[in-house]
Amino acid sequence: MRNSFLSTVGLLVLSALLAFCPGSLRAQTTVVGTIRSGGLVREYRLYVPAIYTRTTGPVPLLFNLHGYGSNNQQQEFYGDFRPIADTANFLIVHPNGTLDAANNRNWNTFGPRGTGVDDVAFLAALLDTLATRYRLDPDRIYSTGMSNGGFMSYELACQLSGRIAAIGSVTGSMIASRMSSCAPGRPVPIIEIHGTADGTVPYTGGTALNFVPIPTLLAHWVQVNGCNPTPTITAVPNTNTTDGCTAERQVWAGGRNGSAVEHYRIIGGGHTWPGSAFTTGVTNRDISASREVWRFLRPYRLSRLALANRGAGPAAAALSLYPNPTGDELTIRAGQPLRAGSLAVFSTLGRRLPARALPQADGSLRLSTSGWPAGTYILRVETATGQPQQLKFVKP
DSSP states (O other), X not given: OOOTTHHHHHHHHHHHHHHXXXXXXSSSEEEEEXXXXXXXXXXEEEEEOTTOOTTSOOEEEEEEXXXXXXXXXXXXXXXXXXXXXXXHTOEEEEEOOEEOTTSOEEOSOSGGGSOOOOHHHHHHHHHHHHHHHSOEEEEEEEEEEETHHHHHHHHHHHHOTTTOOEEEEESOOOBHXXXXXXXXXXXXXXXXXXXXXXXXXXXXXXXXXXXXXXXHHHHHHHHHHTOOSSOEEEEOOOOOTTSSOEEEEEEEOOOGGGXXXXXXXXXXXXXXXXXXXXXXXXXXXXXXXXXXXXHHHTTOOHHHHTOTTTTOOHHHHTOEEESSSOSSEEEEEOSSOOOGGGEEEEETTSOEEOOEEEEOTTSOXXXXXXXXXXXXXXXXXXXXXXXXXXXXXXXX
C-alpha cells in the first residue's frame, strides 16, 4: 500500500522548506525528538504554535500519522494542520513508523503480515512523555492520519479508547480481522474522508490484505456508537469545477453520549488529501480535509464520551453490577437474561482483558476477576436491545 505521492511530496516538501522565509517560523516551534519503546528508538516531530504557553491552561493534542512508505515530515506538510493550530491553540505530534522488510516506513496494522512492532504501546508512551513536558488536556487527545495512518488511528480507537477521544481517517480503513475484534469500551466518534476512485485503499474494499469496504466500515462504527442508522446526506457545493471530483457529506448523528459518525464521500477522488497544498492525483478542492477533521474532532471530550449509560435508555438503567468494588467475583444483571458471549472487559487504557463469565440460573452472569490487578475496569455488555451498554467497576 505504498503511497503513490511519496516521491512527489518529498521533492515538494524540500522545495517548500527552502522557500520559507526564515523569519516566518520564528514564533512557532518544531521539536524533533526520540523516545525508546519496545527496545527501539522511535522518532517524532512536535509542532508547538506560538499561541501556546504553559500558563494559559491545558491544550489538546493531535496525532497526525503518515501513510505507508511516507514519513512524519512529509505528513506534516501534506496533511497540514499547523495553520489551524496557530489559531485554535493545540499541539500536533507527527511520529514516525518503523521500516518493514521492504524498507518502507509503516504502522503495524495489517495483522499476520505486520512487522510485530507494538505501535499502540509506542504512541501511548509518546503521549506519556509529552504530557510531562507540556500542559496537555487529557480530555482532548485525538488522532488522524493518511492511508496507513488512518488505519493506525482506527487501531487507537480500538485499543487506546481510554485515552484517545475521537479519530479522523483520510483514505484509511481497517482490515477485516481487526474490525471484527475491535470492541472499545465506549463510543468513539469517527470521521472518514475517502475517494470513490481510490486505487490504493479501494472504496469497495478487497486487496490481498482484505481491506474493509468503506460503507461496511462506517456501518460498523455507526453500530458501535449507537448512532441513527439513517444518515443525513448533503451535497458539498462544487466550488472547484476543475479538480475532477465532487463531494457529499454523510452524518450519522444521535450516538451514545453525544457521539457521531461522519463521512466525506469524494466522488471520483483518488488516494489523496483533499485541500492539500500538493496535488499528486485527483485531489478534491471543494473541502479541506484538515479543516473538516479538526471541526469534527474538537467538540469531543473523553470524560463525556466515557460516561456510563448516558443516553442509553431504560435497558441501560437496568444493568447492574455487584459487589462494586468487587473481590474475586462480579455478578452482572440486566432487565433480561444475558449471554456469556455478550460481555467484554477493558482496562481504562482501552485494552481488552480475557474475561470468563458463567451464566446463572436467574439469567445473570458471574464474572471471575481472580488474579486481576487492582484498578478500574470498564464492562461492556450487549443486551437484547442490540445497544451495547457499559459500566465501570473497581477492584481494590
